[in-house]
Amino acid sequence: MKRVLGDDWVLPALDALNRAFFTSDVLTLQQCSRCRHIQHPPEDVCESCQSFELGNFASAGVGCVESVALVTQAVHPLLGDRVPYAIVLVSIADAPGILLTGNVVGVEPDDVRIGDPVTVVFEEVRDPRSGDEIRIPQWQVVRG
Amino acid sequence: MHGTAAVVGIGESTYYKRGESPYTEFQLACLAIQRAVADAGLALADVDGFVSFMDQRNGPLRLARALGLKELRWTGIPWAGGGNSMAAAMQIADAAVTSGHARHVVVFRALAQGQYGRFGQAGGGGGGGAYMGGPFAWNGTYGILTPAHQCALQTARFMHDHGISQEALCEIALACYANAQRNPRALRYGKTLTREQYHASRWIVHPFHLYDCCPENDGAAAVVVTTAERARDLPHRAATIVAAASGIGPQYGTYDVATLGSAHYRQVAKHLWEQAGCGPPDVDVAQFYENFTGPVLMALCELGFAPPDGIEEFVSGGRLAGPDAALPFNTSGGNIGEAYIHGFEMVNESVRQVRGESTCQVAHVERALVVAGPGYCPGSAVLFGAPA
Numbered sequence: 001m002k003r004v005l006g007d008d009w010v011l012p013a014l015d016a017l018n019r020a021f022f023t024s025d026v027l028t029l030q031q032c033s034r035c036r037h038i039q040h041p042p043e044d045v046c047e048s049c050q051s052f053e054l055g056n057f058a059s060a061g062v063g064c065v066e067s068v069a070l071v072t073q074a075v076h077p078l079l080g081d082r083v084p085y086a087i088v089l090v091s092i093a094d095a096p097g098i099l100l101t102g103n104v105v106g107v108e109p110d111d112v113r114i115g116d117p118v119t120v121v122f123e124e125v126r127d128p129r130s131g132d133e134i135r136i137p138q139w140q141v142v143r144g
Numbered sequence: 145m146h147g148t149a150a151v152v153g154i155g156e157s158t159y160y161k162r163g164e165s166p167y168t169e170f171q172l173a174c175l176a177i178q179r180a181v182a183d184a185g186l187a188l189a190d191v192d193g194f195v196s197f198m199d200q201r202n203g204p205l206r207l208a209r210a211l212g213l214k215e216l217r218w219t220g221i222p223w224a225g226g227g228n229s230m231a232a233a234m235q236i237a238d239a240a241v242t243s244g245h246a247r248h249v250v251v252f253r254a255l256a257q258g259q260y261g262r263f264g265q266a267g268g269g270g271g272g273g274a275y276m277g278g279p280f281a282w283n284g285t286y287g288i289l290t291p292a293h294q295c296a297l298q299t300a301r302f303m304h305d306h307g308i309s310q311e312a313l314c315e316i317a318l319a320c321y322a323n324a325q326r327n328p329r330a331l332r333y334g335k336t337l338t339r340e341q342y343h344a345s346r347w348i349v350h351p352f353h354l355y356d357c358c359p360e361n362d363g364a365a366a367v368v369v370t371t372a373e374r375a376r377d378l379p380h381r382a383a384t385i386v387a388a389a390s391g392i393g394p395q396y397g398t399y400d401v402a403t404l405g406s407a408h409y410r411q412v413a414k415h416l417w418e419q420a421g422c423g424p425p426d427v428d429v430a431q432f433y434e435n436f437t438g439p440v441l442m443a444l445c446e447l448g449f450a451p452p453d454g455i456e457e458f459v460s461g462g463r464l465a466g467p468d469a470a471l472p473f474n475t476s477g478g479n480i481g482e483a484y485i486h487g488f489e490m491v492n493e494s495v496r497q498v499r500g501e502s503t504c505q506v507a508h509v510e511r512a513l514v515v516a517g518p519g520y521c522p523g524s525a526v527l528f529g530a531p532a
Contacts, residue, residue, distance in 0.1 A: 068347050
């Protein structure tokens with residue numbers, strides 16, 4: 001999928017903590033290998049049992065829009081022809097407690113509602129610097 | 145340590161539109177500090193500590209040297225966030241003089257964005273190969289770039305959960321503008337705002353119109369904090385620090401299911417009122433940092449002034465504007481009406497209220513509250529009182 005905010009929009013600088021989230025082909029969250037706690041954003045330490053042994057959790061990528069705001073004023077020149085765009089906080093069905101930030105596809109930006117069911121989709125873009133394939137989770141509204 | 149410290153001097157520069165200060169940021173800081181020290185009836189050589197907050201660029205050594213301090217014994221800056229720690233800076237000064245680590249601590253804020261560029265401006269730069277790393281990756285990748293965007297997400301959920309209309313946000317802006325009309329220092333002095341102008345103004349990010357967002361300004365404000373005991377020998381009626389609280393937990397992130405639709409002020413409220421031994425009905429006048437109008441509504445609820453389902457009624461019908469308001473609120477005009485000195489102008493205004501010197505003076509002020517920036521954590525608040 002092409003990028004919601006345009007293929008020139010800024011990319012996440014990949015690091016040890018966010019690489020799995022931004023390069024996997026399923027929604028990948030950080031999970032403690034010892035106590036199985038899932039946390040976001042990823043950290044060096046498990047916030048539940050303080051273990052340093054952290055791995056990944058493959059989520060089914062089903063969520064719910066918990067809040068939405070329609071951005072109408074571009075605060076960066078690259079976003080001038082991208083406004084209005086919707087920014088959302090999404091809760092994840094199989095990872096209760098956490099919220100993910102994102103954008104929405106499948107409906108007009110001004111038609112996104114709190115409570116909308118969503119599933120993960122991925123923006124795919126090659127990092128021009130490293131050559132890495134970056135896959136950025138986004139949210140498709142799936143109203144029944 | 146309650147009631148053991150007090151503000152004995154206040155000072156500020158002229159406030160300017162962003163980029164219009166004829167002085168450098170450091171000069172603004174020095175002006176405000178010099179005026180606060182003179183107002184306290186002290187000499188610069190009496191000052192032995194500096195406290196500020198949030199990326200303050202005018203460091204204590206540079207200040208101590210330029211202002212000719214005899215010695216510097218205490219420096220402090222609260223960790224994390226931005227304007228949310230404005231009142232936590234007062235807490236650090238309170239701790240310093242109460243413990244005896246310093247005698248006269250200056251707390252200040254200075255900003256000249258024409259000189260240094262804007263605080264909180266969208267980062268990332270050039271595109272086509274630009275990156276956002278660390279904590280910014282989670283927001284910037286999705287075009288969540290400014291505090292307005294982040295506060296809009298919290299406010300939208302709060303409004304949704306409690307059936308709050310746009311009018312409630314409008315009331316905050318109207319009160320700030322109305323009070324600014326009484327204050328010649330205010331940048332909005334002589335510039336009125338009507339409900340119609342508010343609704344006709346452009347959207348920045350829903351649910352924030354232009355007038356829901358505080359402007360960017362240049363200027364500086366400073367206070368001198370010493371012990372309540374020493375304050376008795378100084379010229380002005382002291383504003384006692386009755387309580388100063390900072391807090392967050394057990395959730396620590398900006399976004400969490402458990403704190404969605406909140407301003408992150410529940411812990412601050414608990415500690416503030418416990419320390420103060422009183423509650424919202426005892427507050428005579430309140431200054432709430434309005435980065436944006438919406439988070440003020442959440443902070444008012446979390447501090448205990450009204451339940452979320454009653455907050456719209458609480459702020460409506462002009463109940464916040466003027467000295468005779470049900471809750472006299474942002475009496476100098478606040479960030480929106482007076483000037484956005486990252487909220488520190490509100491500390492000066494609270495001291496004026498305790499002294500009886502405000503341009504929107506409330507009668508018989510015994511308790512004056514300042515609540516720092518909502519929406520970010522850890523939040524902070526300070527309650528001033530008349531001298532014991």
